[in-house]
Amino acid sequence: MTVTRGFHGRRRDSDARLPPGQHLTPDFPVLSAGPTPLVPRDDWELIVATEDGTRHGWTWAELMALPSEDVTVDIHCVTSWSKLDTDWRGVSLDTVLADVDTAADFAMVHSHGGYTTNLPLEDLLDGRAWIAYEYDGDELAPEHGGPARLLVPHLYLWKSAKWVREIELMLDDAPGFWEQLGYHDYGDPWREQRYQGD
Amino acid sequence: MNNESAADAAFDGNVMAGPLSEVFAVDITTAQGRCRGCGTTSVIATLRVYGPDPGLVGRCPGCDDVLVRIVRTPDAVWLDLAGLTSLRVAVPAGVAGVPASSGGDA
Ligand SMILES: [Zn+2]
Numbered sequence: 001m002t003v004t005r006g007f008h009g010r011r012r013d014s015d016a017r018l019p020p021g022q023h024l025t026p027d028f029p030v031l032s033a034g035p036t037p038l039v040p041r042d043d044w045e046l047i048v049a050t051e052d053g054t055r056h057g058w059t060w061a062e063l064m065a066l067p068s069e070d071v072t073v074d075i076h077c078v079t080s081w082s083k084l085d086t087d088w089r090g091v092s093l094d095t096v097l098a099d100v101d102t103a104a105d106f107a108m109v110h111s112h113g114g115y116t117t118n119l120p121l122e123d124l125l126d127g128r129a130w131i132a133y134e135y136d137g138d139e140l141a142p143e144h145g146g147p148a149r150l151l152v153p154h155l156y157l158w159k160s161a162k163w164v165r166e167i168e169l170m171l172d173d174a175p176g177f178w179e180q181l182g183y184h185d186y187g188d189p190w191r192e193q194r195y196q197g198d
Numbered sequence: 199m200n201n202e203s204a205a206d207a208a209f210d211g212n213v214m215a216g217p218l219s220e221v222f223a224v225d226i227t228t229a230q231g232r233c234r235g236c237g238t239t240s241v242i243a244t245l246r247v248y249g250p251d252p253g254l255v256g257r258c259p260g261c262d263d264v265l266v267r268i269v270r271t272p273d274a275v276w277l278d279l280a281g282l283t284s285l286r287v288a289v290p291a292g293v294a295g296v297p298a299s300s301g302g303d304a
Contacts, residue, residue, distance in 0.1 A: 032248050033255040035206065035262060079251040114264070158252055178252050182269040182276035195271045 017074055018082055019189035025081040030143045033177065037112035037142070037163050044147050046131065047166040050102045058096070060147065063131065066091045071130060073153035075160070076189040088151055090132035093124040096167075104169035108176060109150055112163040117176035118185070119152065119159055121169065128154055131164065156187040156194070207246035207257065214247060214254050217268045217275050230286040231279075235263035242266065 014024060041060040048056040058066075070089050076082045107121050123129065132151040133140050140146035145162025152159050158178050179185050184193040192198060211227050218226045227243040238260030245256035245265060256266035258281070267278040279285065 031251055032208075033253075034248055034257060034264070178269070181253060181267055181278055182271045182274065183252060 014084060017084055019076055020192045021194075022076055022080055022082040022189065025083055027081075028083060028086075028144065029077070029079075029081060031077070031079065032143075033115060034113050039112050039147055039163060039165075041147050046096070046148070046164065048097065048100055048169065049166060050100060050169045051104050051171050054101075056100055063091060063133070063148070066095050069130065071132075071151070073151070075153050075157050078156040078158055078183065078187065078189075078194050082189075086153075087136050088130065088132045089134035090130035090148070090151060092127060093129040093131065094127060096131060097125065100169070102169045104171055106170045106173045108168040108170060108174060109159075109161045109164060110166040110168060111161045112165050115161060115163070115177050117159050117161050118174055118179055119155070120173075120186075123152060123155065124167075128152065154188070156184075156189050158183065159187055207248050209247040209249070209254075211241070211243040211245040211247055211256055211266075213250065214242065214245075214256060214266065214268055217254070217270050218277075220275050221277060224287055224289070226285070226287065228288070231265055231282040232284045232286075233258040233260060233263060233265060234281050234283045236261040240265075 018024065044060045046058045046063060068089050068091055070087070072085050072087050074082060074084045075086050102121075104121055106118060107124055108116055108118050110116055130151045131148050133146070133148040135141070135144060140149060145164070148164055149162045150160050150164045173185070175185065182195055184195055184198055187193050215225065215227045227241075229242050230239050231242055232239045236258060238258055240259055242256070244259065246259060248255045248257070253267055253269035253276075255264055257263065258265050263281055265279075265281040269276040
């Protein structure tokens, strides 16, 4: 299955695909808040924890056994670079969360290394978010979040947590690592929600 | 943390001097901070600092915990020192506060 977001077009269409205040980059800059964790696939596990304490887990082999999707999306970093037509493979969060019973409205995503970021649960659903494990046809490199990262391309890229290990489902919102320190709680690039108050 | 690091910090704590000078009257990079996680005391200038974007993250040389975070938005400096139990800032002796020897006549 191939899901393509945004406009298809030649270069002259790229301006229409750039959110306000963004510029195009041909590179894939690496932004890091700490040492790059090296997580062996044999040890890798994804946890979904619900508000009543129920924990659902997937090993790497179990994740690979789930139906995957190839997605081509534009990504937008809050530091003002955007990259168009990036190719990923991953498992939709719709698939991961299909059998998870929850009344939660929010999620806190936890990464190896201690990073966290918060999102409304609905932004992880309806074909808008993936657990991504390939980029541009290759295994996702550790500096870009491998073995697996969250991919939520309709929000600024700090929401697409690298080295994802747990999705904690919550009844109430709470701020994550950057959301505690001046960054916007939601982070919609099309509304230029970079900082609190934007 | 028990994971090996593939890449080390891009900076040391001297990179935090600019935004900290917007907040404090003294140079905090020469102050000594004590890690809440492992108790290691470090001069702020010697921290391993990641960033500079989305923010500066200064980590403990002893345990990699976050000691200092600084985000510079267009109109504010956001500062998180919660990873420190204390910050020792050297000042000239006897200049302010409690005198070095009390006269008792006040
Ligand atoms: Zn420490």
